[in-house]
Amino acid sequence: MGNLTRRKPNETMRLIVTTFVGVVFGFFVGVSFPTLSTKVNLPSSLFPTIDISYIKYKESGIRNAWSSVNNNNDSRSTQAQKLNDTSKILVPSNPRGAERLPPGIVEAESDFYLRRLWGKPSEDLTSKPRYLVTFTVGYEQRKNIDAAVKKFSGNFTILLFHYDGRTTEWDEFEWSKRAIHVSIRKQTKWWYAKRFLHPDIVAPYDYIFIWDEDLGVEHFNAEEYIKLVRKHGLEISQPGLEPSRGLTWKMTKRRGDREVHKETDEKPGWCTDPRMPPCAAFVEIMAPVFSRDAWRCVWHMIQNDLVHGWGLDFALRKCVDPAHEKIGVVDSQWIVHQTVPSLGNQGETQNGKAPWQGVRERCRKEWTMFQSRMTKAEHTYFKDMGIDPSNSTVN
Template sequence: MGIQGRSGIGRKPNETMRLIITTFVGVIFGFFVGVSYPTTSLRKFHFPSSLVPSIDLSYLEDRNLGLSAQAQSQPSRPSVTVQNQSSTDQAQNLNNTSKIWVPTNPRGAERLPPGIIHSESDFYLHRLWGKPSEDLTIKPKYLVTFTVGYDLRKNIDAAVKKFSEDFTILLFHYDGRTSEWDEFEWSKRAIHISARKQTKWWYAKRFLHPDIVAPYDYIFIWDEDLGVEHFNAEEYLKLVKKHGLEISQPGLEPNKGLTWQMTKRRGNSEVHKRTEEKPGWCGSPLLPPCAAYGLTVILTANAHQISDECYNSIAFVTLLEKMVALTGLGSGIGSDNDLVHGWGIDFAVRKCVEPAHEKIGVVDAQWIVHQSVPSLGNQGEAKDGKTPWQGVRERCKKEWTMFQGRMAAAEKKYYRELGIDPPNSTTR
């Protein structure tokens, strides 16, 4: 009996220690199980007040939220699980007919209903108050842009006055001076875009996207050195429509150092579409510069008739130095977006309309004078002993060669992919 008593007494401390350890482990395990559950679960349990003392549940929830946020900020396996779950939910949403998914919408807008997507915009100025439907007393049908420097502001003022309220006025400022133009009343209702030392086609490729200019019937892109004493925009458009011209320009004063016979004004006609060029200058009477040319100074066109393919691939490839108006404008997206001058594009624009020799022409009855102010050349930089003007002109020539090569290569590739021999058709 003494042995049994000593044995029983010896086991009590061990059992007590085991009970303490078990209880401690249970408490720790219960704690971690508790914090792993959502905080809202505490509110789902209703304990009798006699069994549970007053506990501040908001403290526990705030603490759990803090732990949850800390856990989410750490890179861990649960975060991967959440990401995978999100991908799964997205896939399920796409298969759920109650979710909007329109693949024909613009990229990034597939989840929007088609009725809220509009493919076109405009340059119409709106008020900050009142009803949107009452903002515009008149919607201009035409757009005219000027690439300008402040030094020739009087020239631009005279040109703007040749355009009625049916024209939206847009100024591209290559010298960064914009606020000074407010000395002219019309400038306060014009749109001003400024980027230093850029060409008209740099602006056009970026701000005259086809979706923006689509509401306008005709678009003029003007230089700043034009004499417009004998020009009237409304009368000009009447002749363009009368003779079915989709691409056109006013005739040029014939005594101002022109190169091409095609662009010279004729005093005995309203419009001409063909000419007799200098010997050896013309490969065909239906090709530039004998016909389908009309791009030396001003080019206008019907925006709704020139194809998207044309103004994306040709009309916005480069800048034609003396071209001042073009419609059917495009974004210029592509490898030719790096070309900013336009020598040679006048030989390619005939590809924009068919038949070109009937739909491109020069309007003789409304004519202008090209003053040949070297504002573009003055924006260059003197380098290697060359004046700013010489550097600009050299790049013009280089880009002409680059443009011809790219166009010829693109045409060959196109016909090669079709499995046919390319015709003898290049940019010139």
Template structure:
């Protein structure tokens, strides 16, 4: 019995040794195979046809991979970089790869990127719209050439309906319900996003443009050195300020006379350095300043028109009204219908009350900011 027991032990030992030796030989053999074939092309691997057909894209060919590889793909050393003059957050990148600005150009999903654009729009025109005004917006858009990129901000959620117009298929559509144009502008028209455009139009939807031409307007703005402007308003419709009233005897005006006591200085709003917020046009440089002044929570923009002069100098020379390219304010309170009935008040009444309140809040914030700045300088 003892002999049989020892024989069984020896047999198990031999079997275990054999397994270990075979495993080691397999590992060594696999290692040499791996060394001999360091790169295996994916397209040489034969997968079941059922699996291949389920893939969204074909397997890459050898030539699909760039030959000149960066350290990220070759395992090379990435240089230690810190460039404090790069935009905030990009200090660890080499300046040559940093792209600090963007644009709204529409691009293809195929072909050479350099061939995407047959023509780059020079100017950006934005309208904040509801579907009820689509025919009026259609008339407006037709006053602008291919040099103008059209961007529609939809406050009522209707977007696909605009495809009845051929131009809409090349326009940019942003849809967020029940918001104002200044809410959209603050969030989607950052100066670094619209830096490719020489001028930015931020217009309402209820403007009559029978006597307006976009190309001619730009010519006059450049001719008279206007950084912030608007078309003249038809005197008989929706007129609030004398400054924005169209004058029939000139191309542009930059100063006016208002009611007695309204202007403490003839070079200050509303007698000069003033346009309304219904149809302003900003140069790229002026918009970079104005954008920073727009408050996130003051969505109606009331009071902004009186403060625009802070963004250009001298303001009474660089802000003006283009008389020979004029528009009609149709005074359609479409945004008021986007309000909510509360405390027995109609939706438009609540919207109007907030507009007035925001104007007061903006004035207070601006005055407080001025005071705080002067205090820092010891000039309070």
């Protein structure tokens, strides 16, 4: 009977293994559900070999490990999403249209500096002209322009707008090979200026000369002119005009007793305010000179369809403040207006009228249209601001 009740060795081993597996399984169930341990109070004597603090430590390690893995996965996912996201760069302060570019690559401005097709870009320019002078020209006035260009030093970039389509012939002059030539037939200088002298294009230049082709410059020196403009704080200016030649406003006639003047006495009734055009804050459109900042404003005021620019000279004052102090005429550097009717000859005969008559009529119409637009725009602005236009100081 004793032999019958004795367990076989393999059954004893199976019992030990089963017990061990059960204990291990119970241990991991307890770790997986830690909240149960806080609800069931068992005597510690039942588990004499188990260190509760060790269990908690391992539990914390497992959790931290899973948290680290999840965080790394999330980080990698976010980075991958950013790399695939075309809007990952957004810089509102960048120029319009360039908000998605990193600021370090943005070139918001340009220039007229000529570049080589070889060598290092950093070695292209031996100097950078600080001023820009433009002439709107026809080949018939080449001798006059040649004389004028020679009054401007290497500190000036020369830009010619050709209204007659003839450009290569100008290569007879050495300076022409270094000049910028833009050719579109039968257009005016304000048409060219609006399309080719954007403020961000001419930004490298301290002053911009926008001149006609029929100006005598025997008594003019560009470098000396710049010195006087700086000295007297002029943002918009022109050289004085020889008073005995051609029709001109009294304000723009040269005075022989001073360097610069900023006001004058016109005919009775012509000036409602002595600080307003044409008694002050006024230059004509034949030979104006603009500072970089003043030109940025004036460019925006030029109308695309009013190509002659008549009336613009009366509105230039709106671009500087105080205008009666920052707009003036340089008397000691003066020019002669030769009044060559070259632009009028670019017109066409219509209704029996000569070409120049049609051009002149349009000039007058544009003056009226520009004044009307400016008045309407100002009144609309003041009305939107809740201000009575009749009480405003704008005239």
